Structures are given as C-alpha cells and as structure tokens.
Amino acid sequence: MTAQPTITPAIEMTGAALTAAYASGDLTPVDAAESVLADIAARNGVINAFTDLDPAQVLQDAAASAARWERGEQRGPLDGLPVTVKENFVRAGIPAHAGVAGTAGVVPERDSPVVERLLEQGAVIVGSTTMPDWGMLSSGVSSLSGITRSPWNPEWTVGGSSSGAGAAAAAGFGVVHMGTDIGGSVRLPAAWTGVATLKPSNGRIPLDNPYFGRSAGPLARTVADVALGMHAVARPDERDYTSLPHADIDWLDLDTDVRGRRIAVHLDPGAGMPVDPEVRAAVLRAADTFADAGAEVVELPAFIDDGILRDIDDFWRIRFWRTYLGLSHEAKIAVLPYIAEWVHPGSDMTGRRALEAYETFGELQKRTVAATSPFDAVLAPVAPMAAFPAEWPMPWGFDASEAMSHIAFTLPYNMSGQPASSINCGFTADGRPIGLQISGRRFADLETLQLTAWYEGARPVDARPVFPS
Known part of the structure; x- marks a missing residue:
C-alpha cells in the first residue's frame, strides 16, 4: 500500500x-x-x-x-x-x-x-x-x-x-x-x-x-x-472622510536590500517607563543585523517628554468621560473598574485644559516627522517591557493615575501618521517575545513592510518564533 x-x-x-x-x-x-x-x-x-x-x-x-x-x-x-x-x-x-x-x-x-x-x-x-x-x-x-x-x-x-x-x-x-x-x-x-x-x-x-x-x-x-x-x-471607502486616495501598491512585492539605507536606532524616547535590559539588548542586536548587511545605522536622540504623554492621556480621559457619562446607571456599574477610575479625572478638567491637551497632538506630529525624516527607517522597541501578567489592565498593574507611560515608542507614529511595524526580534530569558518596531517615512508603507520582511528573513534563528499549538 x-x-x-x-x-x-x-x-x-x-x-x-x-x-x-x-x-x-x-x-x-x-x-x-x-x-x-x-x-x-x-x-x-x-x-x-x-x-x-x-x-x-x-x-x-x-x-x-x-x-x-x-x-x-x-x-x-x-x-x-x-x-x-x-x-x-x-x-x-x-x-x-x-x-x-x-x-x-x-x-x-x-x-x-x-x-x-x-x-x-x-x-x-x-x-x-x-x-x-x-x-x-x-x-x-x-x-x-x-x-x-x-x-x-x-x-x-x-x-x-x-x-x-x-x-x-x-x-x-x-x-x-x-x-x-x-x-x-x-x-x-x-x-x-x-x-x-x-x-x-x-x-x-x-x-x-x-x-x-x-x-x-x-x-x-x-x-x-x-x-x-x-x-x-487598503482601498479607499466613501465612509472614511480621512481615507487616502487610491494608490497602485503591489503589497505582495516584499523584496528589498538594506545596503546603503540610513537607519536610526531609538532606545530613549525621553519619556515613559525605562527600557528593560533584555528588550534593549534584543533591539540593539537587530540594529547590528541591519548594519552587518550594509545599512548605515546611527542613534536617534529623544524627541518627546513626559508632558506629551500626560497631555494626550488627559485628552483621552476627557473624551471617554463624555462617553461614560452617557451610559445608564446600570451600564456605568458594568464598566471595567480600572476604566471607570481612569475616566473620572476627565469630569472636572476645564475647557482650557482640554485645548492645551489637544494642541499636543499637533506638537507630537511635528516633532516626530522632524526627528525621523532624515532616515529611511527607525528601529526601536515596540514597548519598553515584555508581556506582563494577564490579569493586569496595564503594564504597571492597577494604578489608573499613570499616564500611558508604556507607549512612548508607538504613540508618535499614530500622531504623525507614519507607517510602523512590529516583528519579533528575540525572547526574554523566560521565553516572552520581544517586538522590534520598524517605522518609515510618511506614506512609505510598502517600503516599511519590505524592510520588515527583510529583517524577518535575516534575523537570527533564536529570534524566530516557533508558535505554540
């Protein structure tokens, strides 16, 4: 047979x-x-x-x-x-x-x-x-x-x-x-x-x-x-009044070379939680992979501060306090206690404070584009830490007064609108994955994805996940 x-x-x-x-x-x-x-x-x-x-x-x-x-x-x-x-x-x-x-x-x-x-x-x-x-x-x-x-x-x-x-x-x-x-x-x-x-x-x-x-x-x-x-x-839709016009992008064309690319490595955003040494080491090793393949790798200095994180956190608290306020009494009780506690400071922030916080969105956009535009890509941790306990709502636990101090590497690219990826670049000693963020210039989505695919193939064997089943 x-x-x-x-x-x-x-x-x-x-x-x-x-x-x-x-x-x-x-x-x-x-x-x-x-x-x-x-x-x-x-x-x-x-x-x-x-x-x-x-x-x-x-x-x-x-x-x-x-x-x-x-x-x-x-x-x-x-x-x-x-x-x-x-x-x-x-x-x-x-x-x-x-x-x-x-x-x-x-x-x-x-x-x-x-x-x-x-x-x-x-x-x-x-x-x-x-x-x-x-x-x-x-x-x-x-x-x-x-x-x-x-x-x-x-x-x-x-x-x-x-x-x-x-x-x-x-x-x-x-x-x-x-x-x-x-x-x-x-x-x-x-x-x-x-x-x-x-x-x-x-x-x-x-x-x-x-x-x-x-x-x-x-x-x-x-x-x-x-x-x-x-x-x-990735195609426009009339319901999204912010959608980009149609672009003829061949998303399946992922081939690229990093020789001669100008790449920044960013390990200190200037704000938020300190970077765990294991995360830092994994990102630096990824940067070495680019450098060894012929990329010019330089360090990108900090370009934000804790005030920016606090302002944007305050604005979001105000926004979602308004959402929370519109719920019935029964629905308010059902909201996750951490979130209910987080939104409450938004109840007594002034209109002036709301506008001050809102203006920070534009300031962060300006700073991010200015700092990163000289580079083809920026390498950074996605987060300063690896995975935390599943029961915790945030990386620091249950303190709702903390101001989004874990997103200092990711938030800038939401405000600037630039593409940014994550790809695994290593593991902690106890086996938790570590993400490398690769961000690109404005609208360079395919180039950013190509660089991510390049690193996926070039990364060391011990940085390649073997997924649980």
Whole structure:
C-alpha cells in the first residue's frame, strides 16, 4: 500500500501555502475552516480570543469559497482563507459593544469597510475578536469578555487593544487578523505574542469611525500574510472622510536590500517607563543585523517628554468621560473598574485644559516627522517591557493615575501618521517575545513592510518564533 502524503494542518500554513493547496486539490477551504474551528474548540477556552463565533456560518462561507475554487472563479489571493476581525470592525446584524459590558450594543445594518473588503476578496471570517473597554487598555482585560490570554502562556498578557487579534494570530486561528491602533494597539499585541503587524499610514485602511491618530492593520504569523491583509483592505471607502486616495501598491512585492539605507536606532524616547535590559539588548542586536548587511545605522536622540504623554492621556480621559457619562446607571456599574477610575479625572478638567491637551497632538506630529525624516527607517522597541501578567489592565498593574507611560515608542507614529511595524526580534530569558518596531517615512508603507520582511528573513534563528499549538 502506498503511504499517503502528510498534509500540514491548516493552522500551521501560510496564506500562500493554503491557496497552493486549494489550487492543487490537496485541501479545500472547507478543510481549512474545519481545521481552524477544531483548534478553536480545543484551545480557545483558555485563550478566550472571540466575542462572536458562528461555526455554521463559517462552514457555509467556506463551502461557497470551495465552489468558486472548483469553478476557477476565486476572487483573489484571500479567497477561502480564514481570517478574523476585531469587534470594533462592525458586522451587519452582529451586536458590537466595543469591549464594554452592560450596554445593548450597536447592531449595524452594514458591514464596516474592512469587513466588506475581506468579504469581497472571498475571505472566510471566522469570528470577531476581543478588545478591552473602548480599546483604552494595553491588555486583554475586558468587562465584556473577561481576560484574553497568551497562547504562549496563559499567565501572560496578549496586549491590547487588539487583544483577541494578537491571540488568534499567535494561536493560528486563521491567517490574517484585523485590528485597530491609536497608540500601539496592533503593535503591542504583536510584540507580546511574537507575531508581525503593520500599522500603515493613517487613512490607508478605511474606517467607518475615523479619529485623529486612529489606524487599522493586519496581524499575522508572517510578514507575507500581513501583506495579504493589506492587499485586501487598503482601498479607499466613501465612509472614511480621512481615507487616502487610491494608490497602485503591489503589497505582495516584499523584496528589498538594506545596503546603503540610513537607519536610526531609538532606545530613549525621553519619556515613559525605562527600557528593560533584555528588550534593549534584543533591539540593539537587530540594529547590528541591519548594519552587518550594509545599512548605515546611527542613534536617534529623544524627541518627546513626559508632558506629551500626560497631555494626550488627559485628552483621552476627557473624551471617554463624555462617553461614560452617557451610559445608564446600570451600564456605568458594568464598566471595567480600572476604566471607570481612569475616566473620572476627565469630569472636572476645564475647557482650557482640554485645548492645551489637544494642541499636543499637533506638537507630537511635528516633532516626530522632524526627528525621523532624515532616515529611511527607525528601529526601536515596540514597548519598553515584555508581556506582563494577564490579569493586569496595564503594564504597571492597577494604578489608573499613570499616564500611558508604556507607549512612548508607538504613540508618535499614530500622531504623525507614519507607517510602523512590529516583528519579533528575540525572547526574554523566560521565553516572552520581544517586538522590534520598524517605522518609515510618511506614506512609505510598502517600503516599511519590505524592510520588515527583510529583517524577518535575516534575523537570527533564536529570534524566530516557533508558535505554540
């Protein structure tokens, strides 16, 4: 009897490998969906990555994709690939709570732009993923969903606010996982779970609720799969009045060379928490990888201060105090206690203070562009620390008076609108992933992704994650 070839489980396959298997007939989109759903059934009870999961709908969508493949009418490179979307990418008919318990939730009549683009490409949406209350925590702690935990170790945070997206990516619950980012919310989960991501230029991926500094981005185990996500969703939409015009970008062209590139390494932002020595060492080793390949690597001095973090934190407190104030008494009680405590100082800040804080957004934008424009890219930690305990809402624990002191490396690129990625560059002694941020010039999204792909291939073997299963 001839031995049958062993087929790699779908959760361990890249998007390109899955589509090649569909084309050859070795697998169908239904096979992939069943594989992912079985893995979710076995492991998600601990990880807790989803707010909405409808296996029957997933299998129905996978069967429709399989039929398209049989007819040779697939819609593109994502057809039949399992993907997930953060809860705040609303889906028609599915209540959206923004991570907050106690509210009825918004039931949209139309899919968000990101969801529409994925469905137009034939992607199979496995489910909606968790987020903390209003997306204002860098952890997987939510009054709605409970605690989302790392597939690496359930005692570790996955980060936030795209917490379920990071968990699902690391676990292999799909190929592409869409999240949003206003201060690091796709890069932090990527850094703390070892996956790759790109926060593209603001407006590159359309949102139906745009907000200054807010962006969206795909998380995935590989940069090539991040590129697949960008290929699907980086198109303008009339609902996003901030979206960039159409650009003819070949997201799947990731080849590049770093010889002669001018690269900065940034280890002291001038504000926030001190950088852990293990994180610092991993980022410096990544910088050496660029230098050894012929890049000119220089140090970028600090260009922000703690006052900037405090101002932006105050503005967000004011903004979400207004949101909190509009809730019913019962809903207020249901909000995560940390968030309720965090928003309360916004109740008595003056209009003058609000304007002072708001003006800092522009100041940070100006400083970031001025400091980084001489360079092709800037290398930095995504965060000054590796993953912290899963139960903590923030890296320092439960003190709601702290002013966003962990996002001094990520926040500047939300305000400047520049692209910034995360890619794993090492591990702590106890096995926690360490993320390298690679930021680029304004609108240089593809170049930033290409540099990230280059480092992915050039990094030392011991910096390459072997994801838990």
